[in-house]
Amino acid sequence: MKEKNLEEFVAILHRIENEIDINNFKVCGIDYWPLIRTSIWMNYRQSYLSGNNKSFRVVENDFIRKLSVFFRSFFTGNMFYLFGSRKLQKAEVLFFGDVSSLRVASNVQGCYSDYFLDPLIENFKGNRSVFIIRQNFAFLRPVKGLHNYYIIGFDFLLYSFKSLFISEKRIISAEFIQDYNKLVGSSEYLKDFIPSPKYLFRHIRMTHSFSSLMLKYLKQIDPKVVFLTHYNGHLSTSIIYTSKALGIPVVDVQHGVINQLHPSYSYLNQNVYKLNSVPNAFLLNDKRSYEILAKWVPLKRIYVMTKVRVAPNEASRFNLESSFFSSIEKMAFRRKLVLITLSWEDRINDLLIEVVNKSSDIAYFMFRLHPSTSLMYEKKLRKIIRNQIYSDNYHIHCAKELSLELILEKIDIHVTECSTVVLEALKFRRKSIVVSQQGFEYYKDLVHSGVLMYAPSCLELLNYLNDETTYRLHSSMSDFDSGPGNNFDLFINGLEHAE
Numbered sequence: 331m332k333e334k335n336l337e338e339f340v341a342i343l344h345r346i347e348n349e350i351d352i353n354n355f356k357v358c359g360i361d362y363w364p365l366i367r368t369s370i371w372m373n374y375r376q377s378y379l380s381g382n383n384k385s386f387r388v389v390e391n392d393f394i395r396k397l398s399v400f401f402r403s404f405f406t407g408n409m410f411y412l413f414g415s416r417k418l419q420k421a422e423v424l425f426f427g428d429v430s431s432l433r434v435a436s437n438v439q440g441c442y443s444d445y446f447l448d449p450l451i452e453n454f455k456g457n458r459s460v461f462i463i464r465q466n467f468a469f470l471r472p473v474k475g476l477h478n479y480y481i482i483g484f485d486f487l488l489y490s491f492k493s494l495f496i497s498e499k500r501i502i503s504a505e506f507i508q509d510y511n512k513l514v515g516s517s518e519y520l521k522d523f524i525p526s527p528k529y530l531f532r533h534i535r536m537t538h539s540f541s542s543l544m545l546k547y548l549k550q551i552d553p554k555v556v557f558l559t560h561y562n563g564h565l566s567t568s569i570i571y572t573s574k575a576l577g578i579p580v581v582d583v584q585h586g587v588i589n590q591l592h593p594s595y596s597y598l599n600q601n602v603y604k605l606n607s608v609p610n611a612f613l614l615n616d617k618r619s620y621e622i623l624a625k626w627v628p629l630k631r632i633y634v635m636t637k638v639r640v641a642p643n644e645a646s647r648f649n650l651e652s653s654f655f656s657s658i659e660k661m662a663f664r665r666k667l668v669l670i671t672l673s674w675e676d677r678i679n680d681l682l683i684e685v686v687n688k689s690s691d692i693a694y695f696m697f698r699l700h701p702s703t704s705l706m707y708e709k710k711l712r713k714i715i716r717n718q719i720y721s722d723n724y725h726i727h728c729a730k731e732l733s734l735e736l737i738l739e740k741i742d743i744h745v746t747e748c749s750t751v752v753l754e755a756l757k758f759r760r761k762s763i764v765v766s767q768q769g770f771e772y773y774k775d776l777v778h779s780g781v782l783m784y785a786p787s788c789l790e791l792l793n794y795l796n797d798e799t800t801y802r803l804h805s806s807m808s809d810f811d812s813g814p815g816n817n818f819d820l821f822i823n824g825l826e827h828a829e
Contacts, residue, residue: 347599354509361605371593373523421461424553430701432473433730493539540568559585562594579825582609587750588619597626662694666742671749674700684788690721701729
């Protein structure tokens with residue numbers, strides 16, 4: 331059977347969503363269609379990226395991998411996440427984030443700001459009380475936040491253990507099995523990527539268990555509104571379902587790419603918005619994302635902020651620039667400075683390794699690890715790069731080592747497979763080159779408009795790097811730094827009163 335591209339595959343998902351009743355994928359009151367859909371897409375994506383090599387890591391193994399990394403961390407001294415010192419307390423606004431977002435240096439030595447949530451926290455400061463909870467088990471980087479936060483580590487272990495004693499037979503209905511079988515039979519092409527019942531039941535048990543934990547949290551904190559990132563995980567599903575059951579509105583804060591192919595945002599069926607595992611509202615960064623959500627989310631439930639990022643303060647900015655870039659600029663010495671952002675799969679495209687080895691005379695490369703890369707995988711990636719790159723024209727850094735904004739001000743061009751940094755770079759009038767088919771499909775409109783380049787081979791990428799016209803600045807992309815929306819406080823007040 332001929333392999334379909336991501337756009338064709340998502341079109342199949344859209345067709346299936348119109349043929350089945352997505353409301354039937356409910357267990358213990360929780361709607362699971364968004365989680366199932368995301369899992370189907372992720373399995374296909376891994377297969378699509380692997381090409382003819384079918385030894386790809388499927389989503390079904392992803393949870394076990396993260397859990398094993400979490401347990402292994404306790405034997406390497408990272409006990410920071412197991413016991414949190416902050417106690418639950420009442421607050422009007424609850425922020426549910428993750429540790430990987432703590433990557434903007436602050437005035438306080440050793441403390442970092444949250445890339446996504448701290449701008450909102452600052453907005454509420456002095457007007458409303460806030461409380462922060464962070465999930466962390468996938469990241470394992472002991473990071474102190476500028477604002478204290480509650481650590482979910484011990485609770486994660488406890489309620490994961492409790493989930494093992496939840497009987498599948500008691501919570502899985504015959505109707506769910508019937509609809510699952512109908513889904514499997516709905517498309518000959520789709521069935522190979524539908525997660526197995528065993529995988530689904532494991533996550534359903536986890537979500538069911540964590541819903542009781544979230545109920546405990548919400549009753550003690552008693553918030554008026556909840557902000558979160560990554561709405562499509564089982565922990566987020568738990569807090570969304572529990573919050574909505576209590577009449578507390580939930581707002582999803584954009585944390586990455588939102589486009590016509592994203593499994594959690596590319597819906598066309600407006601009934602999806604009514605599911606109790608989908609947030610009440612969405613906070614976005616740009617008009618492009620707005621246009622995607624507007625197809626299935628009520629417009630009054632979408633807000634685009636012109637400034638949704640926290641910038642590094644001037645003191646830390648000066649110190650970081652002087653210490654970090656002094657050495658980088660010496661190493662680059664009149665060569666182009668190229669930023670390479672790696673993907674969350676913790677892998678490096680062979681094309682990138684080849685290009686770095688063949689272009690030591692024209693460019694100096696900065697590899698930026700993905701924010702969710704664990705310490706263990708960082709060591710692995712550094713070893714791979716050291717063993718395969720022979721020229722002295724690269725530097726590796728993790729996301730919290732230097733603010734993305736500072737880097738984008740300094741670089742000449744950005745190279746990636748499909749990172750959302752493509753859009754961030756446009757705000758700094760920096761061009762990007764995508765090197766994967768997925769990246770091309772993600773940003774097809776930008777490639778066709780000429781503000782983004784596509785180089786699927788080493789030769790094409792080298793040609794771009796050697797061409798001076800590649801680096802010419804384009805006019806500011808207004809579509810990526812502004813959007814519709816009224817006063818933010820009015821938006822939140824309206825959301826609370828509506829709920």
